[in-house]
Amino acid sequence: MSNKLDQSMSLAKPDALDITNKQKIALSIGLIGLFILVLAFFNVNFPNKGLFLTLSLSLIVIGTIIYAREAYLTKLEGIKNDGVWFKSISSRGILGWSLGIFLTLFYIVLYFFPIYLGLGKDGAVNTGLIALFDPLSNLLSGNNASQWFVYGTLYTVAILVFGYKFMLKYRHNRYQQLRTASVMFFQTAFAFVIPELMARLNSDDFSLPYNDLKNMWPLNYYAFDQWRVDQFINAQTIGLFFLILGVVMVFVISPYLTYKYGKRWYCSWVCGCGGLAETAGDSFRQLSDKGIKAWKFERWMINSILVFSVVMTVAVISTFLGYDSEKYWFTKSVFLISIGIFLTLLFAGIMYYKRNELNKSAIKGATGYFTLTIVFLVFFSFFDLSQIKINASYFSFGLNQNTYAFDGALRSFYGFGIGSIFSGVIGTGFYPILGNRTWCRMGCPMATIMGIQQRLFSKFRITTNGGQCISCGNCSNSCEMGIDVRAYAQKGENIVRSSCVGCGVCSAVCPRGVLKLENDSMDGRINPTEILLGNDVDLMDLVNKK
Amino acid sequence: MEHIAIIGNGISGVTAARHIRKLSDKKITIISAETDYFFSRTALMYVYMGHMKFEHTQPYENGFWEKNRIELKKGFVKHIDSTSKTLQFAEGDSLNYDKLIVATGSKPNKFGWPGQDLNGVMGMYHKQDLENLEKYAPNNKVCKHAVIVGGGLIGIELAEMLNSRNIPVTFLVRENSFWNGVLPKGESEMINRHIKNHHIDLRLGTNLKEIVSDENGQVKSVIIQETGEEIPCNVVGLTAGVSPNIDFIKDTQIEIGRGVKVNRYLETNIPDIYAIGDCSEQHEGIDQRRPIEAVWYTGRMMGETLAQTICGNKIQYKPGHWFNSAKFLDIEYQTYGWVFAKPRENEAHFHWKHADDTKCLTVCYNTETNDFLGLNTFGIRMRHETFDTWLTEKRDVNYVMNHLHEANFDPEFYKHFEKEILTAYRNNLQTA
Numbered sequence: 001m002s003n004k005l006d007q008s009m010s011l012a013k014p015d016a017l018d019i020t021n022k023q024k025i026a027l028s029i030g031l032i033g034l035f036i037l038v039l040a041f042f043n044v045n046f047p048n049k050g051l052f053l054t055l056s057l058s059l060i061v062i063g064t065i066i067y068a069r070e071a072y073l074t075k076l077e078g079i080k081n082d083g084v085w086f087k088s089i090s091s092r093g094i095l096g097w098s099l100g101i102f103l104t105l106f107y108i109v110l111y112f113f114p115i116y117l118g119l120g121k122d123g124a125v126n127t128g129l130i131a132l133f134d135p136l137s138n139l140l141s142g143n144n145a146s147q148w149f150v151y152g153t154l155y156t157v158a159i160l161v162f163g164y165k166f167m168l169k170y171r172h173n174r175y176q177q178l179r180t181a182s183v184m185f186f187q188t189a190f191a192f193v194i195p196e197l198m199a200r201l202n203s204d205d206f207s208l209p210y211n212d213l214k215n216m217w218p219l220n221y222y223a224f225d226q227w228r229v230d231q232f233i234n235a236q237t238i239g240l241f242f243l244i245l246g247v248v249m250v251f252v253i254s255p256y257l258t259y260k261y262g263k264r265w266y267c268s269w270v271c272g273c274g275g276l277a278e279t280a281g282d283s284f285r286q287l288s289d290k291g292i293k294a295w296k297f298e299r300w301m302i303n304s305i306l307v308f309s310v311v312m313t314v315a316v317i318s319t320f321l322g323y324d325s326e327k328y329w330f331t332k333s334v335f336l337i338s339i340g341i342f343l344t345l346l347f348a349g350i351m352y353y354k355r356n357e358l359n360k361s362a363i364k365g366a367t368g369y370f371t372l373t374i375v376f377l378v379f380f381s382f383f384d385l386s387q388i389k390i391n392a393s394y395f396s397f398g399l400n401q402n403t404y405a406f407d408g409a410l411r412s413f414y415g416f417g418i419g420s421i422f423s424g425v426i427g428t429g430f431y432p433i434l435g436n437r438t439w440c441r442m443g444c445p446m447a448t449i450m451g452i453q454q455r456l457f458s459k460f461r462i463t464t465n466g467g468q469c470i471s472c473g474n475c476s477n478s479c480e481m482g483i484d485v486r487a488y489a490q491k492g493e494n495i496v497r498s499s500c501v502g503c504g505v506c507s508a509v510c511p512r513g514v515l516k517l518e519n520d521s522m523d524g525r526i527n528p529t530e531i532l533l534g535n536d537v538d539l540m541d542l543v544n545k546k
Numbered sequence: 547m548e549h550i551a552i553i554g555n556g557i558s559g560v561t562a563a564r565h566i567r568k569l570s571d572k573k574i575t576i577i578s579a580e581t582d583y584f585f586s587r588t589a590l591m592y593v594y595m596g597h598m599k600f601e602h603t604q605p606y607e608n609g610f611w612e613k614n615r616i617e618l619k620k621g622f623v624k625h626i627d628s629t630s631k632t633l634q635f636a637e638g639d640s641l642n643y644d645k646l647i648v649a650t651g652s653k654p655n656k657f658g659w660p661g662q663d664l665n666g667v668m669g670m671y672h673k674q675d676l677e678n679l680e681k682y683a684p685n686n687k688v689c690k691h692a693v694i695v696g697g698g699l700i701g702i703e704l705a706e707m708l709n710s711r712n713i714p715v716t717f718l719v720r721e722n723s724f725w726n727g728v729l730p731k732g733e734s735e736m737i738n739r740h741i742k743n744h745h746i747d748l749r750l751g752t753n754l755k756e757i758v759s760d761e762n763g764q765v766k767s768v769i770i771q772e773t774g775e776e777i778p779c780n781v782v783g784l785t786a787g788v789s790p791n792i793d794f795i796k797d798t799q800i801e802i803g804r805g806v807k808v809n810r811y812l813e814t815n816i817p818d819i820y821a822i823g824d825c826s827e828q829h830e831g832i833d834q835r836r837p838i839e840a841v842w843y844t845g846r847m848m849g850e851t852l853a854q855t856i857c858g859n860k861i862q863y864k865p866g867h868w869f870n871s872a873k874f875l876d877i878e879y880q881t882y883g884w885v886f887a888k889p890r891e892n893e894a895h896f897h898w899k900h901a902d903d904t905k906c907l908t909v910c911y912n913t914e915t916n917d918f919l920g921l922n923t924f925g926i927r928m929r930h931e932t933f934d935t936w937l938t939e940k941r942d943v944n945y946v947m948n949h950l951h952e953a954n955f956d957p958e959f960y961k962h963f964e965k966e967i968l969t970a971y972r973n974n975l976q977t978a
């Protein structure tokens with residue numbers, strides 16, 4: 001059917017639905033704020049940088065706040081998705097594509113050409129955009145800004161203002177409000193203010209790496225790089241505490257919380273990537289592909305990246321343990337053997353205890369990936385990776401001309417391919433094209449680990465309410481992870497999927513009250529049914545108990 | 547191989563087809579003149595509102611049908627020849643069947659109002675109605691005002707749709723309170739206020755006299771029966787209920803009343819022809835149900851049941867406890883068991899309403915036995931399974947009121963009202 005209203009590729013008037021005059025003013029205010037940043041980018045030298053930075057960020061914040069209040073507070077509480085598929089920006093129209101291209105370019109410059117943003121090389125003073133942020137950086141950490149400080153500030157501002165907008169949009173829904181308040185808090189405190197303030201503690205004989213406590217391995221793929229581990233160890237008690245906390249987070253705290261609440265405790269309540277996706281990215285959630293093909297691609301992609309990240313991390317750690325064996329009480333062989341034993345026990349345990357919950361393709365995939373990982377472990381134990389040299393230019397479109405040892409090559413390639421290109425350029429730059437959770441769905445290795453656990457060892461599920469589903473599709477449409485929620489709901493089957501981040505929007509938009517996110521007993525959590533509740537009880541018994 | 551032909555690709559026909567496929571290898575053909583693929587009719591409104599695109603209303607990917615060997619035929623059945631077991635299509639071709647399932651759903655009621663076939667007058671049921679609405683009411687410049695006639699579930703949905711595009715709506719409701727043939731007074735009145743809060747011009751106790759044409763055969767205005775007032779408008783939505791869509795059956799051997807008459811096995815009077823869903827009519831209502839039930843869920847249940855019969859396990863259509871749901875603008879509604887608009891003999895209602903005027907519930911119970919009979923809930927989600935169990939166990943109303951929290955299905959961290967409800971219930975008992 002032609003949505004005749006949908007003129008979203010029209011340049012003259014990309015949006016079919018008009019915005020109010022107040023919103024136009026709000027938009028102008030925000031754009032003026034943004035324009036100050038653009039001027040700075042083009043090296044306009046503002047006389048009082050602190051003042052202009054404050055002005056710029058304030059205008060952006062105020063503009064967004066006015067816009068959001070006009071959009072939601074003028075209407076009664078309820079679901080506010082009118083025109084989502086008509087608006088150019090949220091339906092891959094001309095505005096959507098423009099924003100996508102702009103963000104992508106921004107990320108490429110940020111990661112690979114920070115000099116264009118005005119980063120002073122080798123101790124030179126900052127210029128341009130980065131210099132504009134120097135006063136704020138000095139205020140917090142006492143140092144001049146870097147491209148990462150600029151990014152971190154804008155990222156935090158985005159989560160805060162769009163978080164506010166999201167809270168207004170869902171002002172009738174306390175789950176959404178609390179969850180959003182939580183990501184706003186964790187981003188501001190843990191990812192931004194605390195690490196910056198902690199940098200003040202650093203001196204000549206004491207230094208801690210920039211440490212976002214909630215950002216754990218393997219999302220933080222450099223968590224166990226040698227320079228970080230060394231810095232932690234050198235920082236004595238407090239450093240060791242953070243190092244051990246990092247390990248405990250991965251192996252104890254995260255599995256426990258995921259068991260109790262599902263991976264949502266992290267992905268949609270704590271995580272910074274998730275935080276941006278849920279706030280600034282909320283307008284794009286409907287763009288994720290719900291097709292079976294996308295799901296098949298997702299399974300291969302995300303599990304491959306997990307294997308890659310494990311192999312890379314093991315290679316990096318085993319190498320520095322190997323050539324500097326006196327410094328660490330752990331030797332390379334002890335490390336590799338213990339990883340091997342741990343993975344074997346984990347794999348065997350799942351295959352034995354959960355064999356009935358895995359289908360054939362899952363068993364095949366898991367066996368293949370497990371074998372591959374073990375092969376790499378064996379390879380690492382017989383070869384000195386630091387002696388194998390690889391030229392990076394073959395793998396980086398010439399962006400990187402260095403020659404690396406094998407472990408370093410893996411590490412750089414992971415950092416480049418996964419850390420920068422996937423999580424940044426594609427993950428966020430493509431929000432308006434692929435939806436707001438592409439990285440979380442297709443790439444994040446941390447999401448994969450918690451996802452496997454969520455599918456197999458967690459009390460979390462989305463319960464479907466008996467026979468009440470009308471197959472309308474609002475749930476699937478709003479699922480940012482591309483889960484075809486309706487496919488489960490219309491069968492009266494609970495949704496137990498490794499990818500679900502528990503954002504709760506499917507439940508919110510359901511017009512018939514069918515979906516509820518819950519933590520309950522593990523028994524009967526997965527409950528496929530043929531005949532739904534409400535029909536003849538004898539027929540239900542006959543068909544469902546087969 | 548036995549050939550099962552199904553006329554209608556809505557929830558009833560598609561459910562029957564899916565279950566027949568699960569149980570057998572029979573050849574299955576689904577025929578529809580409306581769309582190529584099954585879509586959720588109840589979701590059409592969200593397409594106009596821009597929440598979804600039309601393809602999102604299709605619950606199965608297009609490859610699903612081929613994969614499950616369910617053939618889809620686009621065509622309009624003009625005549626059923628039950629002696630030669632042949633379907634004749636308006637397009638001129640024909641199709642033989644061994645067993646036939648009629649699942650053609652409903653069509654909007656028109657009561658012979660003058661001007662009811664003008665351009666810009668439409669129901670809101672078929673996909674074509676949606677296309678029509680998109681044509682005549684794309685925005686509030688083309689459609690400066692719309693009038694909706696008939697205060698039921700589709701009427702309020704149409705009002706919500708037009709409201710989403712800032713088109714001013716006048717909503718004519720025959721009854722003196724919205725949907726009060728079904729909803730008890732307190733609930734119905736709360737919805738009246740909610741409609742008005744959305745700036746919809748709700749006219750209760752108001753009937754349509756005629757629809758006036760302009761010089762081009764397009765709607766110009768409507769005239770109100772009671773006052774003679776003329777309301778200028780560009781679109782008129784006729785939403786005064788639906789009736790079985792069975793015109794093409796009228797000159798066949800198949801027995802019809804308002805719908806296609808079926809027995810408890812969903813069989814018509816002609817062997818090997820069955821009818822399910824909105825278009826079927828039971829000889830007598832089952833339990834306290836009406837003979838014709840135009841509800842998504844009952845269509846699905848009939849489909850589930852008939853598949854068994856067709857595949858050799860002949861069983862009666864025996865629906866369980868009544869349930870239903872809807873959404874009135876921002877207020878969700880669910881019902882479990884029976885709550886009638888007015889308590890019947892030996893019945894009483896307990897009604898509670900939250901101060902914010904968007905949440906309420908009504909519990910119906912038997913005054914002699916104290917048995918819990920049913921619940922209507924607005925703005926608070928309840929667990930279907932819990933109420934189904936309580937109804938089966940014939941719990942008394944005190945038990946239900948004391949355990950109401952077990953049935954709560956609202957999202958986590960929502961405020962709960964069970965204590966407040968229970969207190970009100972106890973106070974009510976003392977004063978009653």
